[in-house]
Structures are given as structure tokens and as C-alpha cells.
Amino acid sequence: MKWDKELANRLGSSSDFQRYELGTEEKQLLFFYLDSLVNLTYIQNQLVDKLFQDQHPYPLTAVHTVDEAVQAILEGFIVIWSMSEQTAYKAISNGLESRSIEESENESNLRGPRDGFVESLNTNLSLIRRRLPNADLHIHIREIGRQTKTKVALLYVQGIVHPDVLHEVRTRLDTIDIDQVLDSGIVEQWIEDSWVSPFPQIQNTELPNKVLHAILEGRVAIMVDGSPFVLIVPVTFSMLFQAPDDYYDRWLIGSAIRIIRAVGALVALFLPALYIALISYHPGMIPTQLALSISATRAEVPFPSLVEAIAMEATLEMLREAGLRLPKMLSQTVGIVGGLVIGQAAVEAGIVSPVLVIVVAITAISTFLVPAYNASIALRMLRFPLMLLAGSLGLFGLILGALLILAHLVSLKSFGINYFSPIVPYRTKDWKDLLVRAPLPYLKERPEILHSFNSKRMNLQKRKKGW
Known part of the structure; x- marks a missing residue:
């Protein structure tokens, strides 16, 4: 079989590459995977039995080329070749272990949610989706890194973020041409405005509630697979001295x-x-x-x-x-x-x-x-x-x-x-959330500096005076 030889030539030199053949008179299947990325118990007890019973535990996605098959194997999928159908599929292997959600060690809160981001991109996305079950929350995932092919997710709320800010973020991410992206810090250094400034022009955080607050103001969040630190752009100098507890x-x-x-x-x-x-x-x-x-x-x-x-x-x-x-x-x-x-x-x-x-x-x-x-x-x-x-x-x-x-x-x-707004240029409305944080009823508008399409974030008409 051509696919068998091609996959062996591309991945066979690695000791963790496995080829597994099973079949009956009616069905012959070849399994290709890296045992360092998959759960062998799951393959033996769940996937194989249900495939031969025509019960798919997860949707199988068709794989059309050898290059797609190689990339799927490297990402932790199991590639399955059906001899009878002469077709290849990929299935989720449930093999990657990740750190459980726990409190951030670098950013402590006296009040508010305690959970923090982890190294798994899907887990981090779920922490945001769970808090913001809104169809206007858009998530776009791309791969960056010639060798690592790291998944980078862009999060924003449609109808709040200004298109110019979103376009600028996408343009800068598209310019990244590097072999490896192992942490969000590499992305941060690549896309920041001034490389020589000692002051951070991009905020990083491990707190989901902080990211949620930012994107609901009209900012953009950037998540990198393998990193618990999420980037927030654009940022002003005053944001670096604010905490969710405020x-x-x-x-x-x-x-x-x-x-x-x-x-x-x-x-x-x-x-x-x-x-x-x-x-x-x-x-x-x-x-x-x-x-x-x-x-x-x-x-x-x-x-x-x-x-x-x-x-x-x-x-x-x-x-x-x-x-x-x-x-x-x-x-x-x-x-x-x-x-x-x-x-x-x-x-x-x-x-x-x-x-x-x-x-x-x-x-x-x-x-x-x-x-x-x-x-x-x-x-x-x-x-x-x-x-x-x-x-x-x-x-x-x-x-x-x-x-x-x-x-x-x-x-x-x-x-x-x-960066120094709302001090320079002076913006009176944004001073309500600068050194002194005004009462919440007075923070009814989003920061003026972001030019959000939907500037209102609360309705005070239903609140009676004297409450």
C-alpha cells in the first residue's frame, strides 16, 4: 500500500511511531499513531471495538493526502486506513495529559474566581466560553511556527471590538515567521510596538475573569497552546496597575x-x-x-x-x-x-x-x-x-x-x-476608571480610547434611586 510505505518513510525513523493492523474477513484496518501522544488503553478498549461494531465513539474525519495524515499523527490523532474502502480517517486519541485547573500562583485574588489558565488551549477556551455563552464571542485559531506549528487563538467580541484594532492584531500575527513558538512571550515580543522600551505594551495574565473583562471592553485576547499566559491588546499604562479585585x-x-x-x-x-x-x-x-x-x-x-x-x-x-x-x-x-x-x-x-x-x-x-x-x-x-x-x-x-x-x-x-491615555491625550470620560474607580453606575460606558461600536455596557433605567 502506498500510504503504508509513505508513512513509514516519513515517520518510521522515530521509535514511538507505531503501525497496528487488525481485521476480520469483512473489515481490515491499519492504525498509525505515535504512542507518546495517544492513550493505548483507549485504543484497545474503546476505539477498536467500536470501530469493528460500526459504532464510532467520535466523528471520524476523512484524510485525503499523506501530508495531512503525517500532520494528524504529529498532532496526536490516530490515522486509520480502511483496506476495504481504500480511505483514510483520523480519530481523536484522548491521549494528551494536561495540568488540571488550579489557582494561579502569580496572580492572587482576595475576591473573585480562583481558577487560572493551564497549558491546554482547549481547556483555556472552555474557561472563557463557560463565562461568556454568547454567539458574538468569536474565536479564530491559526498555526504559527515553521517547526512547532503552534496553535494560536484570537478571541474578541463581535460588535464591540473596533475593526481597525482587530485588523492590526491579525496583520501582526501574520508577520510572525519563526521556527518555534513555545510560549506566548515569543508572540508578545514579536508583535509589540517598541522592542527597546522597558515598559510592556501587551498585558499577560493567567486569570480568565481578567481576559473576559478585557474583551468585553473591546480588546483582543491571544491564547497560545502550551502557555498558561494569555495576551491582552491593546493596553494602556494605567491597566498595569489595576487588578480584578478593584x-x-x-x-x-x-x-x-x-x-x-x-x-x-x-x-x-x-x-x-x-x-x-x-x-x-x-x-x-x-x-x-x-x-x-x-x-x-x-x-x-x-x-x-x-x-x-x-x-x-x-x-x-x-x-x-x-x-x-x-x-x-x-x-x-x-x-x-x-x-x-x-x-x-x-x-x-x-x-x-x-x-x-x-x-x-x-x-x-x-x-x-x-x-x-x-x-x-x-x-x-x-x-x-x-x-x-x-x-x-x-x-x-x-x-x-x-x-x-x-x-x-x-x-x-x-x-x-x-499608551499613556487617558492622561495624554486627555479624555475626561476615561478618568472615571483611572486612579480613582468611580461607583459602578458611573461606569456605564466602555473606554473611549478603544472606540468600541457598542459603547454602552449597562442600563440604569431599571435601577431605582435609593437602592
């Missing part, structure tokens, strides 16, 4: 938490540089008693404030990275014990001042207030050039660095949307 609590609580996050982000970015500028160039701006106290603690420190601050921040980053790479049982020990031991030893040895240790500790805690991990990394990395500017020019250098960062943020775009 909408599940009352508006006063949500607004207070957002303000705390904003203050934490500013502290994480500017506090070490401000310390250097005040100590080195502007000690007169510090209250007298505090200045005398700081001066006494720095009397025996042999290094200038810039050197000791960069050394402590670099040490903290190394401890943080070590904690991420070590097993979970050891990571907490390294982070807590390592930080305490090194900080205490450095102070006792007179290498750094106790005030700097406090500054570095407050800065480290402030970075954890940013919900988006990739945004917190950007703030951590930008601290170092700001410290260099503050060590060279004092407060003037710090102000110069802040203006450069602000100018960069204003110049960025995410899929045609201004």
Missing part, C-alpha cells in the same frame, strides 16, 4: 487600593535616587535632626551614597533572582534570611548606613504593590539609571530622568492606541 469591592476600597499602588510605584522608582540626591547634593533640604542622625550613621561608611546604594540594590536583585530560580522550599529562606543576614552584616561592618537599608527595604516592598510583574521589572531596572543621574546632577538629574521617562511613555503606542 471591581469586586466597593468603589472606595478599590480606589484606595489603586492610590496605594500608584504611591508604591513612585516610591519603587524614585526613592533610592531621591536618597542619593539629598545626601550627596541637597542635605540642606533634610530636617536638621534627621540630617544629623543620618550623618552620624554615615560617619564610618567609606563609600559615597551612590556606590553604596547601587551595591545594595544590585545585591537585592541577585537575592530576588536566586529566590525565583531555587525550589520553593528554599526560595523563601534565601529571600528572608539572605536579606536580613547581608543587611545586618553590611551595617555592622560599616559598609552601608542603616538608613540606606531602610530605603532599600521600603523600595523592595513597594515593587510588590504593582500587579503586573513585567511592569514591576521595568520600574526596578529604571531605578539604576535614575540613581546614576541623581549621583551626577542631584535633584536636577532626578527631574531630568523623570521627564525622559514621561516623554517616553507619552510617545508609546499599543496597536494604534496611545
